[in-house]
Amino acid sequence: MKKKILFSLRSPYREQLEVTGFCFGHGKKSAAIVGAMRGNEVQQMYVCSRMVQELKKLEAKGHIADDCEIMVIPCVNYYSMNIGKRFWTMDNTDINRMFPGYVQGETTQRIADGLFSKIQGYEYGIQLASFYQPGNFLPHVKMMDTGFTAPALMKDFGLEYGIIRRPRPYDTTTLNYNWQIWGTKAFSVYANATDIIDENAADEAVYAILRFLDTQGIISANTPPAYVTKLTDESKTSQIRSEAAGVFKSLISIGKRVERGDVLGIISDPFDGEVVSEIRSTVSGTIYFEYCAPLINSNTVCFKIIK
Amino acid sequence: MTETIASAALAVHENLNIQKRRIQKGEKKTRLSLVTGTHGDELEGQYLAYMVGSFIDQNIDMLDGIVDIYPALNPMGIDSITRGIPMFDLDMNRVFPGSKNGTMAEMLCASIVDDISGSDVCIDVHSSNIFLKEIPQIRMSAPTAQTLLPYAILMNVDFIWIHDAATVLESTLAHTLNTRGTKTLVVEMGVGMRITKEYCRQLFDGVMYLMKELGMWKGEIASVREPIVSEGREVGFVNSDAAGIFVPCANFGDTVKKGDHIGDVVDPLTSEVVEKVKAVCDGLIFTLREYPVVYGGSLLARILQPVSGGEDK
Ligand SMILES: [Zn+2]
Numbered sequence: 001m002k003k004k005i006l007f008s009l010r011s012p013y014r015e016q017l018e019v020t021g022f023c024f025g026h027g028k029k030s031a032a033i034v035g036a037m038r039g040n041e042v043q044q045m046y047v048c049s050r051m052v053q054e055l056k057k058l059e060a061k062g063h064i065a066d067d068c069e070i071m072v073i074p075c076v077n078y079y080s081m082n083i084g085k086r087f088w089t090m091d092n093t094d095i096n097r098m099f100p101g102y103v104q105g106e107t108t109q110r111i112a113d114g115l116f117s118k119i120q121g122y123e124y125g126i127q128l129a130s131f132y133q134p135g136n137f138l139p140h141v142k143m144m145d146t147g148f149t150a151p152a153l154m155k156d157f158g159l160e161y162g163i164i165r166r167p168r169p170y171d172t173t174t175l176n177y178n179w180q181i182w183g184t185k186a187f188s189v190y191a192n193a194t195d196i197i198d199e200n201a202a203d204e205a206v207y208a209i210l211r212f213l214d215t216q217g218i219i220s221a222n223t224p225p226a227y228v229t230k231l232t233d234e235s236k237t238s239q240i241r242s243e244a245a246g247v248f249k250s251l252i253s254i255g256k257r258v259e260r261g262d263v264l265g266i267i268s269d270p271f272d273g274e275v276v277s278e279i280r281s282t283v284s285g286t287i288y289f290e291y292c293a294p295l296i297n298s299n300t301v302c303f304k305i306i307k
Numbered sequence: 308m309t310e311t312i313a314s315a316a317l318a319v320h321e322n323l324n325i326q327k328r329r330i331q332k333g334e335k336k337t338r339l340s341l342v343t344g345t346h347g348d349e350l351e352g353q354y355l356a357y358m359v360g361s362f363i364d365q366n367i368d369m370l371d372g373i374v375d376i377y378p379a380l381n382p383m384g385i386d387s388i389t390r391g392i393p394m395f396d397l398d399m400n401r402v403f404p405g406s407k408n409g410t411m412a413e414m415l416c417a418s419i420v421d422d423i424s425g426s427d428v429c430i431d432v433h434s435s436n437i438f439l440k441e442i443p444q445i446r447m448s449a450p451t452a453q454t455l456l457p458y459a460i461l462m463n464v465d466f467i468w469i470h471d472a473a474t475v476l477e478s479t480l481a482h483t484l485n486t487r488g489t490k491t492l493v494v495e496m497g498v499g500m501r502i503t504k505e506y507c508r509q510l511f512d513g514v515m516y517l518m519k520e521l522g523m524w525k526g527e528i529a530s531v532r533e534p535i536v537s538e539g540r541e542v543g544f545v546n547s548d549a550a551g552i553f554v555p556c557a558n559f560g561d562t563v564k565k566g567d568h569i570g571d572v573v574d575p576l577t578s579e580v581v582e583k584v585k586a587v588c589d590g591l592i593f594t595l596r597e598y599p600v601v602y603g604g605s606l607l608a609r610i611l612q613p614v615s616g617g618e619d620k
Contacts, residue, residue, distance in 0.1 A: 010549070
């Protein structure tokens with residue numbers, strides 16, 4: 001294992017920010033794995049640290065293929081992590097909306113550029129992703145449909161679901177989109193939690209990434225049995241939104257199969273406790289996202305269902 | 308008449324309401340929409356909205372048409388000095404056109420678009436952010452310039468910046484409305500969290516001039532200045548390479564030569580000048596950093612170059 005500083009940035013008042021990569025094996029740039037780009041992505045960083053542990057062991061056993069190099073970047077924005085902020089410390093911009101970056105641009109554009117210049121050219125790119133709302137995801141893998149993709153590759157992770165997303169205008173400045181545009185086959189792996197550590201989901205994500213690297217012939221690793229991944233288009237999944245606001249209680253858990261009309265959760269008045277809304281499923285399918293916070297506004301996505 | 312154009316229930320005993328005020332008089336149905344407050348840390352538009360509304364109230368018989376004022380598209384943001392939509396950390400100007408059946412932000416954005424659509428002209432007032440001060444200007448993407456320029460030049464701004472179209476900007480209110488045929492001008496002026504009375508007055512004259520030209524105003528109006536248009540000119544960006552405290556020595560609105568000393572980045576701990584900041588090109592400083600603390604990459608100034616080969620008029 002080799003530890004490299006990929007990019008550093010001086011701060012007026014803090015120790016220098018050092019974006020650090022851990023490299024395993026030698027030769028062809030085979031896979032890059034990126035963890036936290038936002039300050040609340042603790043689980044994403046944790047999964048990467050677990051990957052470093054696994055790859056260290058594999059490297060010691062000589063289980064990384066010849067002419068293959070793997071790089072893991074556990075955390076890009078630990079500055080924000082250390083002060084409890086999600087986006088960039090000073091101007092609140094999102095590094096994952098700054099790709100491919102610009103070396104002469106604003107601070108977060110420079111960070112994006114510094115990172116991207118080092119993780120570009122890998123054959124596979126894996127990002128540990130999070131969602132902007134508090135909630136839990138069934139571990140799954142997502143790929144942006146940019147026209148350069150081979151969605152069937154998602155099956156090699158052996159997670160329950162692989163989701164294809166049609167990019168929206170605001171996606172065009174994300175890491176994944178730009179990886180694809182520059183010829184890296186890029187995937188987002190969702191490992192359930194964000195600001196807490198979920199060990200089981202982390203296990204699943206680590207095994208999924210190892211399984212994927214093993215299938216591509218980059219490493220040889222033993223992993224638990226995989227799912228036969230079901231591929232689906234994001235537009236064919238259903239979002240169930242809250243029709244009222246108040247105190248939210250889920251009556252179901254992720255991974256469960258539900259029928260149309262089933263009650264998935266309830267919203268009650270925060271003052272008098274009366275039930276103000278029953279959240280019912282509009283389709284039959286499997287719950288793969290569940291909102292997870294005690295209070296909820298109206299029109300908030302509380303469940304996502306794969307039909 | 309004020310009305311709520313979009314509403315969403317918040318968790319505890321409160322609704323988020325987006326409001327507008329309609330002022331209508333006379334026979335004409337010509338409609339001007341004055342929109343602001345998408346970014347909760349930008350306040351210049353708040354005073355402009357007040358000025359326009361109160362002036363029309365006092366001279367209501369001069370109005371022949373409809374003026375819709377939307378002072379706060381992101382009311383919770385303004386209320387809490389939050390640039391984005393509080394709780395989501397979401398830039399509202401990346402959510403348009405939204406969706407009636409979408410998330411809260413998408414639903415609000417869709418309602419806003421529906422309500423403004425059909426205006427003859429919409430003016431979307433921004434004021435930079437807390438970091439940068441901007442000369443009163445209108446920004447438009449190259450594909451919309453032909454349609455928008457004839458209106459923009461009436462607005463009494465100093466500068467019209469025609470920039471390349473970027474895919475990510477397709478999620479803005481202005482792009483959405485322009486795509487749907489509602490001519491929308493994006494004004495940037497002043498600095499975040501402050502009101503610059505002088506700029507509000509300048510834009511106020513522009514709004515009244517535009518109303519006169521649209522045939523909506525029968526009263527006397529002040530003349531307007533001729534703006535510099537960016538066409539055929541380059542914009543030079545001055546970014547900091549060091550980290551520290553930026554202290555400018557050039558003034559906002561100055562015309563500088565390439566290489567001129569425009570400020571310093573200093574280190575308060577070591578008492579050293581860590582970067583001598585120089586103009587990257589000749590031209591007019593139309594953006595200048597207001598917030599002193601800088602990192603490598605922080606934008607310090609933007610300079611508008613003279614027309615290549617030609618003299619500045
Ligand atoms: Zn703004």
